[in-house]
Amino acid sequence: MPTIKDVAKYANVSIATVSHVLNNKTGYFSEKTRQQVLDAVEKVGYTPNITARNLKASQTRLFGYAWHRIPRGMVNPVLDQFSYYFAQAAEAIGYHMLMFTYPPEDSLPVYDELIRTGRVDAFVVASTVADDERIRFLMDQEFPFVSFGRSNPEWDFPWVDTDGMRGVADAVQHLILRGHTRIAMIGWPETSISGNFRLQGYIQAMRAAGLPIHDSYILRGENFEYAGREAVRTWLSLPRDEQPTAVVAIDDLVAIGVMNEAAERGRRVGEDFAVIGFDDTPLGQYLRPSLTTLRQPIEAICATLVRMLEDAAHNRRIEPRHVLLPPELVVRGSG
Amino acid sequence: MPTIKDVAKYANVSIATVSHVLNNKTGYFSEKTRQQVLDAVEKVGYTPNITARNLKASQTRLFGYAWHRIPRGMVNPVLDQFSYYFAQAAEAIGYHMLMFTYPPEDSLPVYDELIRTGRVDAFVVASTVADDERIRFLMDQEFPFVSFGRSNPEWDFPWVDTDGMRGVADAVQHLILRGHTRIAMIGWPETSISGNFRLQGYIQAMRAAGLPIHDSYILRGENFEYAGREAVRTWLSLPRDEQPTAVVAIDDLVAIGVMNEAAERGRRVGEDFAVIGFDDTPLGQYLRPSLTTLRQPIEAICATLVRMLEDAAHNRRIEPRHVLLPPELVVRGSG
């Protein structure tokens, strides 16, 4: 690969001049010189070496992102979209995405190593949880990062998140408009922050509509298909006139469990029993009936994250520091 | 961040000595010095800066991987697993994965830029097609890469691939063992290389078993759910005693189309009508019936790719140059 020296030699100028021209330091060269240099660049086929640039500038132009392994049988339909849009948004400002992994339950050494070796300029942290150790660590280290997802409210760090509360409230309103009054929700365990936001959306929308929330209408379970099935069993053991006719599930996978169990117990999903999921998993539209769901605004989230990360990487003030974006209700056959 | 100079100062030695110790250039230092240096490293909290190392070594320790956007409604359930295992395998040898994107139908400028700026040491190319322009370009440029998937047979480049022929043959044999004789397959268009391999596996297994292949038993379509539905319509328009009782679909998405259409037309999938897919898409196990499918050996593929890439990045001979790994038949309810 040709270097700046080759260009300088070819153009009969110094490397400083080449650098000036290429970095548009106007006032440091004449128009004639500029043309000479540009010609030379063209002729020798020069492109600045990014490693050298980065060393000089003490940066990497890399954002680190940890890809989480998801056990077979669980799914995170959002992360692959996220990767794509995040990488794309980063590229638009001259950054790239460095993807890494870490052993289960032992993320910190990996983050530490990446920081210490100067591998990346900033991190984006996704799939956050309560007391998230990665967030706490990065805050402690004062290393630039932005989170996709919230964590402890008392912690002050920049984040972008889907407004799950708003999304679920929209879903419930949609069900109400369709005539449902006995609407239930299955959420995640109480330790899940985003799960709790979504549940709040349910409660809020039900109250706003003056609809009663039967004791068993709020159920919780882990993120498995099985959790949806169990919830249905509970609901269908209620007296007939108390059984919910519509369910908002915390997640598409759980929604599928709800649909499966309901169908196997004789309910006609989408007709006398409505189900709404969350995430718009790729195959959802091919289920029978097709799955109504809340789609996260991944592209907008990524664009926002990258904007914030750029500021973070340069130790600039991040403004705004918190961004909440509403999901979109995709109405299909199940509800 | 502390540099090698800080360590040298603290240990009262030269930076060369520090470097020698850290890079284990035995014979270049005494045990006593070694301890001093190691202590100093510990005390000042030093980790070598990777950008400086890379500049010196003219490398990046980065493998580039292009993440493909998949239109809504299509799925590539393999790529997210691929990302994870690939990143992990790369990390095991001190590399990282740089993920990038490119505009539809215009990949070459992006590859070119990454090469010219020295952004990565090698590429892994996935989702290959016939006459793949990326492969042709990288061969032309003589830039290190390894492909996950084959392309034109007359091209000489290193690749790793799933043995789709073998996988489909296994699936057909499995169906035969279950008593099926009228077995059909739906493939991809003739331009698809991996699609053709899979179809060959079907033909081979049918012939080996002495089973007739009815004219309409081999159908082709694009990778949509719709293609599976259409195929079923064709088959069910045959005289009853010619209709296939089992189908191997080129892909889970197509298999889902087959299942959906068959079910809607009164077939009891998994009982009087068997369906086998390809890829083990995450939700396949939660379909009713759950989807029997061929699971690609992604983890082994990634390990192999990384081994080959390491050689490629150092311009070493890659041996072996082509690796074919068999998929695993995951038997579930649909067949």
Add this chain to the structure above:
DNA sequence: CTGTTAGCGCATTCAT
């Protein structure tokens, strides 16, 4: 064994 020095490729300061 240890230290001095050059150089990876670039951007930038400071002379001229």
Add this chain to the structure above:
DNA sequence: ATGAATGCGCTAACAG
């Protein structure tokens, strides 16, 4: 307006 020189942090050749 132009160029020589310096340094980013590291490794390695070479001198002592």
